[in-house]
Amino acid sequence: EVQLVESGGGLVQPGGSLRLSCAASGFTFSGYWMSWVRQPPGKGLEWVANIKEDGSEKYHVDSVNGRFTVSRDNAKNSLYLQMNSLRAEDTAVYYCARGAGRDHPDWWGQGTLVTVSS
Amino acid sequence: DVVMTQSPLSLPVTLGQPASISCRSSQSLVHSDGNTHLNWFQQRPGQSPRRLIYKVSNRDSGVPDRFSGSGSGTDFTLKISRVEAEDVGVYYCMQGTHWPFTFGPGTKVDIK
Numbered sequence: 001e002v003q004l005v006e007s008g009g010g011l012v013q014p015g016g017s018l019r020l021s022c023a024a025s026g027f028t029f030s031g032y033w034m035s036w037v038r039q040p041p042g043k044g045l046e047w048v049a050n051i052k053e054d055g056s057e058k059y060h061v062d063s064v065n066g067r068f069t070v071s072r073d074n075a076k077n078s079l080y081l082q083m084n085s086l087r088a089e090d091t092a093v094y095y096c097a098r099g100a101g102r103d104h105p106d107w108w109g110q111g112t113l114v115t116v117s118s
Numbered sequence: 119d120v121v122m123t124q125s126p127l128s129l130p131v132t133l134g135q136p137a138s139i140s141c142r143s144s145q146s147l148v149h150s151d152g153n154t155h156l157n158w159f160q161q162r163p164g165q166s167p168r169r170l171i172y173k174v175s176n177r178d179s180g181v182p183d184r185f186s187g188s189g190s191g192t193d194f195t196l197k198i199s200r201v202e203a204e205d206v207g208v209y210y211c212m213q214g215t216h217w218p219f220t221f222g223p224g225t226k227v228d229i230k
């Protein structure tokens with residue numbers, strides 16, 4: 001069974017940094033694009049970033065471009081999101097998801113909450 | 119960016135009655151691969167999103183056949199033929215054709 005387990009969320013001050021991780025299992029991780037999607041409390045879904053199967057291509061939405069960086073380690077079946085210069089508006093549940101665009105994502109993790117506040 | 123709109127944003131329904139959600143995109147979702155990448159997701163209270171429908175009308179494995187998707191170009195619809203209690207939640211359409219991929223604002227379905 002496909003499993004995506006996020007970790008690394010928590011409370012951080014504005015301007016701070018945080019690194020999220022996603023441990024994947026139950027499928028061939030290196031065969032899929034992977035994505036991060038976020039959801040502010042009580043609000044809708046927003047795409048954050050995605051990365052190609054071999055890590056050679058990465059895309060970030062404008063609102064996080066230059067501050068967030070998606071990466072992966074196929075040997076560890078893991079996806080990461082390095083978040084720098086965090087702002088209050090980055091407060092959200094961050095979901096790791098399998099696939100990017102077209103018919104995806106087709107599988108989501110349970111999410112990890114990031115709260116940016118002083 | 120492609121803007122996705124949904125209507126209604128709130129949909130109270132009676133158990134056993136049909137429900138319909140409209141989704142519109144600000145530009146055509148026909149991809150260069152010839153497919154239309156419009157997906158529907160269900161998010162039950164306290165849960166992660168779950169994909170229900172992909173490529174406009176293809177139901178995911180395990181999704182009851184009371185859910186159906188239709189549409190083309192910029193206008194799409196999700197229908198529930200007979201609403202059950204487990205269908206309560208928020209439904210999102212999402213376009214996977216143009217980067218950045220975007221979601222609709224969500225339609226909250228609850229029981230009258």
